[in-house]
Amino acid sequence: MTQVQNPPVTTTTTTAAGKYVGQAVDRVDGAVKTTGEARFAAEVPYANVAHAALVHSTVSRGRITAVDTTAAAAVEGVISVITHENAVRMRPPSKVSPIDIDSMASGTTVNYLNTDQVSWNGQPIAVVVAETPHAAHEAAGLVRATYEVQPSTVDFKAEAPNAEPQPSSLILPSGGSKGDAEAALAAAPVSVDLRFTTPMHHHNAIEPHATTAVWDGDRLTVHEASQSVVWVRKHLAHKFSVPAEGIRVIAPFVGGGFGGKANVWAGTILTVLAARMTGRPVRMLLTREGVYRTVGGRTPTIQRVALGARSDGHLTSLIHTSVSQLGRVGGMAEPVTSQSSHLYAADNLLLKQEIVKLDQIANTSMRAPGEAIGTYAIEVAIDELAAELGMDPIELRMVNEPETDPLHGRKFSHRMLREAYARGAERFGWANRSPEPGVTRDGRWLVGMGVATAYHPSFQLRANVTVRVSVDGGVLVRCGFQEMGMGGATAQAQIAADALGVPFESVRVEYGDTALPLAPMAGGSAQTASVATSLLAACEKLKKSMLELAKKSSESPLRGARAADLSARDGGLFHGGRGETYASILARAGIPSVDAAIGSETRLGDLVGNMRFMSKFLMDRRRWVKAACGAQFCEVRVDADTGEVRVSRWLGVFDVGTVINAKTATSQLKGGIVMGIGAALSEESLVDPRHGRVMNPSLAEYHLPVHADVPRIDVEYLDVPDPTMPLGLLGIGEVGITGVAGAIANAVHNATGKRVRDLPITLDKLL
Amino acid sequence: MKTFAYLSAPDVPSAVRAISTEPGAKFLGGGTNLVDLMREGVEAPDTVIDITRLPLTGVEELPDGGVRIGALVRNSHLAANQLIRSRYPLLSQAILTGASAQLRNMATVGGNLLQRTRCLYFYDSAAACNKREPGSGCDAIGGFNRGNAILGASESCIATHPSDMAVALVALDAVVEVESVRGTRRIPLVDFHRLPGTTPQVETVLEADELITAVELPPLPLAATSRYRKVRDRASYAFALVSVAAALEVEGGVVTGVRIALGGVATKPWRAHEAERVLLGAPATDESFRRAAEAELAPAVGRSQNEFKIELAQRAIVATLRTLLTEGGAA
Numbered sequence A: 001m002t003q004v005q006n007p008p009v010t011t012t013t014t015t016a017a018g019k020y021v022g023q024a025v026d027r028v029d030g031a032v033k034t035t036g037e038a039r040f041a042a043e044v045p046y047a048n049v050a051h052a053a054l055v056h057s058t059v060s061r062g063r064i065t066a067v068d069t070t071a072a073a074a075v076e077g078v079i080s081v082i083t084h085e086n087a088v089r090m091r092p093p094s095k096v097s098p099i100d101i102d103s104m105a106s107g108t109t110v111n112y113l114n115t116d117q118v119s120w121n122g123q124p125i126a127v128v129v130a131e132t133p134h135a136a137h138e139a140a141g142l143v144r145a146t147y148e149v150q151p152s153t154v155d156f157k158a159e160a161p162n163a164e165p166q167p168s169s170l171i172l173p174s175g176g177s178k179g180d181a182e183a184a185l186a187a188a189p190v191s192v193d194l195r196f197t198t199p200m201h202h203h204n205a206i207e208p209h210a211t212t213a214v215w216d217g218d219r220l221t222v223h224e225a226s227q228s229v230v231w232v233r234k235h236l237a238h239k240f241s242v243p244a245e246g247i248r249v250i251a252p253f254v255g256g257g258f259g260g261k262a263n264v265w266a267g268t269i270l271t272v273l274a275a276r277m278t279g280r281p282v283r284m285l286l287t288r289e290g291v292y293r294t295v296g297g298r299t300p301t302i303q304r305v306a307l308g309a310r311s312d313g314h315l316t317s318l319i320h321t322s323v324s325q326l327g328r329v330g331g332m333a334e335p336v337t338s339q340s341s342h343l344y345a346a347d348n349l350l351l352k353q354e355i356v357k358l359d360q361i362a363n364t365s366m367r368a369p370g371e372a373i374g375t376y377a378i379e380v381a382i383d384e385l386a387a388e389l390g391m392d393p394i395e396l397r398m399v400n401e402p403e404t405d406p407l408h409g410r411k412f413s414h415r416m417l418r419e420a421y422a423r424g425a426e427r428f429g430w431a432n433r434s435p436e437p438g439v440t441r442d443g444r445w446l447v448g449m450g451v452a453t454a455y456h457p458s459f460q461l462r463a464n465v466t467v468r469v470s471v472d473g474g475v476l477v478r479c480g481f482q483e484m485g486m487g488g489a490t491a492q493a494q495i496a497a498d499a500l501g502v503p504f505e506s507v508r509v510e511y512g513d514t515a516l517p518l519a520p521m522a523g524g525s526a527q528t529a530s531v532a533t534s535l536l537a538a539c540e541k542l543k544k545s546m547l548e549l550a551k552k553s554s555e556s557p558l559r560g561a562r563a564a565d566l567s568a569r570d571g572g573l574f575h576g577g578r579g580e581t582y583a584s585i586l587a588r589a590g591i592p593s594v595d596a597a598i599g600s601e602t603r604l605g606d607l608v609g610n611m612r613f614m615s616k617f618l619m620d621r622r623r624w625v626k627a628a629c630g631a632q633f634c635e636v637r638v639d640a641d642t643g644e645v646r647v648s649r650w651l652g653v654f655d656v657g658t659v660i661n662a663k664t665a666t667s668q669l670k671g672g673i674v675m676g677i678g679a680a681l682s683e684e685s686l687v688d689p690r691h692g693r694v695m696n697p698s699l700a701e702y703h704l705p706v707h708a709d710v711p712r713i714d715v716e717y718l719d720v721p722d723p724t725m726p727l728g729l730l731g732i733g734e735v736g737i738t739g740v741a742g743a744i745a746n747a748v749h750n751a752t753g754k755r756v757r758d759l760p761i762t763l764d765k766l767l
Numbered sequence B: 001m002k003t004f005a006y007l008s009a010p011d012v013p014s015a016v017r018a019i020s021t022e023p024g025a026k027f028l029g030g031g032t033n034l035v036d037l038m039r040e041g042v043e044a045p046d047t048v049i050d051i052t053r054l055p056l057t058g059v060e061e062l063p064d065g066g067v068r069i070g071a072l073v074r075n076s077h078l079a080a081n082q083l084i085r086s087r088y089p090l091l092s093q094a095i096l097t098g099a100s101a102q103l104r105n106m107a108t109v110g111g112n113l114l115q116r117t118r119c120l121y122f123y124d125s126a127a128a129c130n131k132r133e134p135g136s137g138c139d140a141i142g143g144f145n146r147g148n149a150i151l152g153a154s155e156s157c158i159a160t161h162p163s164d165m166a167v168a169l170v171a172l173d174a175v176v177e178v179e180s181v182r183g184t185r186r187i188p189l190v191d192f193h194r195l196p197g198t199t200p201q202v203e204t205v206l207e208a209d210e211l212i213t214a215v216e217l218p219p220l221p222l223a224a225t226s227r228y229r230k231v232r233d234r235a236s237y238a239f240a241l242v243s244v245a246a247a248l249e250v251e252g253g254v255v256t257g258v259r260i261a262l263g264g265v266a267t268k269p270w271r272a273h274e275a276e277r278v279l280l281g282a283p284a285t286d287e288s289f290r291r292a293a294e295a296e297l298a299p300a301v302g303r304s305q306n307e308f309k310i311e312l313a314q315r316a317i318v319a320t321l322r323t324l325l326t327e328g329g330a331a
């Protein structure tokens, strides 16, 4: 269990209400990470641990007719070579249920090593267990399989014309319409009708997926690089037909996930299988290639955006359609057009999402699924329309800034895009931008500025939390949420400290463990708000209990006080000048600690909680449109001879509601922007259309931005609380990446006069 | 990775003796390429002979004004060397554009010359690749070949030689000194790498039992005005799409001396003899530069994804020569 001592507060810039909330406090897990004390999933020591390595298929579809493991088994140190011929039986993944979010845990529908069917190029077909990682990998390289190859479809672009409508659900609507957008487009005096493509991406978290699994009878402990310990536990209980209560999944430190560690993938299951079959603790740290072969990436897309406008810029028609891919064995359908239903007050709207199913690994969510790539298409189209109209692109956006949600007329809980653009334009020097493209030059560089809107919906999931205050004055917050470096534990400690009126240093937060109260996965930028809601409720409950306890004694200065009149400060409860600390209440009562809990851990309690949550979620959704927004400004330089693009300046002005901690929040937003620069300029998973194999599964050939590609990034906040969210916070994990590729493409156009509608914007497209 | 035997050679004679008696052996320099390829199963030596303790780490001035570089000089040391920086700035620049600081700290001169292609299919044992498995075919020709060669390729193989350093060296008329139990040979670098032809697995004229001991640079005063320009997909830590190593001497508006070599576009470090021929004696103008570039790229063959390099290479040549003319050499 994670037990990180909070370091003292070092910075004190106040932005929002609260003694700690709103301060740029150092992260609580900083010291253990920088000293190397933090143990990640592949580092937890176990005597007698064995090491596993995967063997991947080399065909995209077929039946395994034979696996020759002789040479592999003969390698010194090999304990076992597990294939579909000798693997113990596991239950196939359960079907996805629309009412149970946990049913989405499985990455694919494949029952690994319990089938001779190969469904994608790279699917694990064997796992080798050995005394050392070296022996496991050497042996894995010696396993030879023969296949009866079956015809496959792997070429996304070739299959796109056969796309089918994407199924729609309450949680993920797949489109919508208002009026007759096609007719309005045809009638519009000014219009653009554009086609965009975006390639497959991979998450490339610094820590590859890793699992350490230890069985003890039917009890199982798993150390896992996961964004959702709960999903891992549920799914493993199902697969191995053991009670979930006997499984503990621990993930206190996770080296990044970005969506890639949300689902349960083959590596996890096969490590647990290997441990079951060998009777040894087993560890598997995927190679980088192993991650590419067994964990889905972001879908490629083909998008159409068509806009029709009056000559004053008012939009009469907005059409955004997308085709994305799923694997035949599952996948996450990205809500590519989602932002386009909220951004512009068009008279007529048409949003439509389609999918093709391919013989490729199931794709999965990746930072801002939908909006990260959807904002590219819509925001470039707006820029193109502005050019057609001869209008400034910011002005065009302001002309079409809606009062209520354009598609359904729902109210915005809060919307400050106008303010974001105004602040950004002034600080960035937007007025200096030449509206005419290709005319600003600095030596060999063509210089251009671009802008785009960032948008990511906000919501909350359900979290169970307990809070304990002890006689020594210490506060313990327990909640099985995930920390992948975002700063979640730090933020929750700040929130608890303020709610209870105790020093930040006295709060300890335990997280990343199924032994703790259940929390949702880290996804959708929802974790901080989700946990905060329950944490605030738990703190209220705790204060009430403490007041009751105090009142039992005639000596308490709180005797006669009413809960509503109390303020929590200085380590206790006070009204007026009178009050006392929690420690003194507990000491007098002779009780070591008092707990308050939100959420039930029983099966029934879980069910009731889930239903209550779903109905609130849907009601909320019918009432409000909530989102984090922003305006992304950038300047690029394009080499006039070679077309090399360099981003030279960046400013993002964000409306993310209350900023709990500017230090950790800024890291999230900057990280998103860096990832967006990658998507704009260089990232692309190369899937060979002949055989569906990813051909650049390494950080040398999959081009993430390096330091030299990233300019100084300025992040500014409007910092106005959202009235409908806990403490007014909207979630910040994903909004940073949205709009980035659009802003860069628009700046490239401003610099060169060239429009690039196919990501990434590599230099060959500018020659 | 296949299990292998390791031995460390204390001096040159024992290194060459060891390799002559161990047919499945490979020398280990910085290991930045060999070890990667062993991990991928592309290279599988039975024995690895560590040569990093050999006393071949000097950079010495020769009596004629040239420079002799030991085969085990680390890339970062060579780039920082004062003699190199003042007399052959393009070499220093070329090295610094390559790989990352950590890799350059490990990489050696000998290993850099012998590093193997980054063709995506060469690295993937599931793919058809004549270089890795002679006769199996070439998946790059109909596949991802953006990084592959437009010059010097054959229907068997279109792999690019990835080195930056070697491009600068080939522009400088470097000579490679090699040693084996049979004695010492000196091979001009232009003749050191072979075109793929029908045997892309044979990459150099080096025999399997020969050790590179040094690289010698002849004196070349015009190299003091030289540059290395690398065009790539990100600002650092990426192989060249096109690179140009160039030195230029102009008197009275006429080119009196020129050296040009290209990287990222050819199956070996590519000396641009044709461009040099066109330029020598020609007026130092953009038009001449363009004519020279066109002449050099005339035999280029584009494939499905690398056609753009033909134009890009020409532009990069012109831009580099123009910069040399207007701004002089690299600092």
Ligand SMILES: Cc1cc2nc3c(=O)[nH]c(=O)nc-3n(C[C@H](O)[C@H](O)[C@H](O)COP(=O)(O)OP(=O)(O)OC[C@H]3O[C@@H](n4cnc5c(N)ncnc54)[C@H](O)[C@@H]3O)c2cc1C
Pocket (backbone or CB within 6 Å): A700, B026, B027, B028, B029, B030, B031, B032, B033, B034, B035, B036, B051, B071, B072, B075, B097, B098, B099, B100, B103, B106, B107, B108, B109, B110, B111, B112, B113, B114, B115, B162, B163, B164, B165, B210, B211, B212, B213, B237, B238, B239, B240
């Ligand atoms: C991620 C990454 C990015 C890179 N980017 C670039 C780049 O942008 N530009 C670039 O130019 N390079 C780049 N490189 C390649 C790098 O420059 C080479 O790996 C390095 O120069 C090889 O030198 P080494 O000493 O490590 O060779 P080793 O790996 O030790 O050896 C390579 C080969 O040479 C043989 N060998 C070594 N020394 C001798 C000798 N003295 N005599 C005979 N045989 C010998 C070995 O047996 C082996 O076959 C990159 C490498 C990586 C991993």
Ligand code: SF4
Pocket (backbone or CB within 6 Å): B117, B119, B120, B121, B122, B128, B129, B130, B131, B132, B137, B138, B139, B140, B141, B148, B156, B157, B158, B159, B200
């Ligand atoms: S280009 Fe050469 S290295 Fe690449 S696949 Fe073809 S034969 Fe192999």
